[in-house]
Every structure is written in C-alpha cells, then in structure tokens.
Amino acid sequence: MEMLLASERRATRRAAIVECQAVRERGFRLLGTRAIDLSIDGMLVLTSARPLTGEPVIVSFRIPDTSVWIDATATIARTLHGRRLGDPGRAVGLRFDPLDRASSRRLRAALEHFPPTYPYRAQRVDYAATAAMIALS
Template sequence: MRERDFALLGNTGLDLSSDGMFLLSNVQAFAGEEVLVSLRVPGTDRYIDTSATIARVVQGRRQWDRARGLGLRFAPLGSEDQQLLRWVLRRMPPPLPTRSIRIDYAGTASLISLS
C-alpha cells in the first residue's frame, strides 16, 4: 500500500528477489514513492513486513511487458528475513526472461578474427 494515503496498489507479486519484487498493479503510482509491503515468504507461513520504494512503473505498452505493474526496491531487510528469503528463493526456479537474448556482435567479430 502507498504510504502517503494507504491506498492498496496491488495484491499479487511476481519476480521476487531478496532486494525487491514486481507488483501487478493498475493503480497510478510514480517512481520514487514510498510504499509498505507485506508478503508471505513462498512455501512458508511466514510474513515479511517492510517498506519499499517504487523503482519502476511498467505501463504494459512494450510487447515483452507481461502486465502493468510496479518494480519495488525493498528497504534493507533484517538479517533473519533476508536469509530466509534467499534460502527459499534458491530452491525455486528462476523466472523466464521476457526479452530475447542480445547478440554480442563485438564478441562474435573477435571469435571470427581468431579463426
């Protein structure tokens, strides 16, 4: 929820890391706004409550944008919460990339010159 007016911004998080997450949201919000986050650690009954900053606003206009939402950067978590979150996330598969892999033209040219 947004800190200044306690408006609920969303209730589904994607792409969770120990530093932040992507929150599905159709609510208008701005980069730099402070928010309060309460999330359940995946696969457990444990909740983490922290503050975060909106680092990115995704409007869903690009072809690789899966949805509208907000990129949140967590405030530093307590050591116990951070260790638990990292431990749980290490056991989960990473998210699939949404963009195609970029071609390294300089690296390719370098390999061609070596042959």
C-alpha cells in the first residue's frame, strides 16, 4: 500500500529566474532583487535580510521573456535559512495578494514555457487521505 502525499499548492511553481525588487512595507528596506521560482500565486526571492513570516511586502517583477512589469503586494509566507540540504541559500517565499485579471493571465501564459521546480524538501504524507483510501479498499 502506497501512502498518499499532501498537496498544499494551488499553482505549480516554475523554474523561472526573474529580476525583481521586493521591499518590506515597514521601513521600505530592500529584501532582494532576484527570484528563483515563480507561480501565479507567489515567488521565492533570494535575500540576505532576516525578515519575519507574515510581514507585508511590495514587489515589482518582470514577467519572464517579456518587457512587462507587474507591481504587487505580497506577504512573507515562508523563510528559508539555507541550512537544509538542497536549500538555495537564504530566501523568502512570498504569497501574492490577488493579482488583477490581466496580469494573472499574462503571467500564467508566460510561465507555461518553464519547467516545474524541483521540490526543496520532501512532500508531507497525507495520513487522513491514506486511511480513507484503505477504508474504501
């Protein structure tokens, strides 16, 4: 019997290296200028800062392979400290506030040309779904 894995992502992350400017709202301090993965819901930005999860961020980034820039607000959803094997270094995972429909559509179309990212950590096992599958067998 194989265990089912939990999928907590709504959108596939793509291996698109993107120039950006991510700035903390508080103090207006620069967090980073390079994102190493991107989805329509967020991005992973390399940083040397030590921000806190939940902090609001203003981000501007160029849609890959275009000259179009998107300005968005986001929240720090995750902080990577660069200690785990496979971590790209210190980085922050940003979750975008909802993008406008036109920006979302353009970004989705551009990201289709990039491969999905390789996960940095193993997926969690969804024990409830696995137990339900066993019960139905």
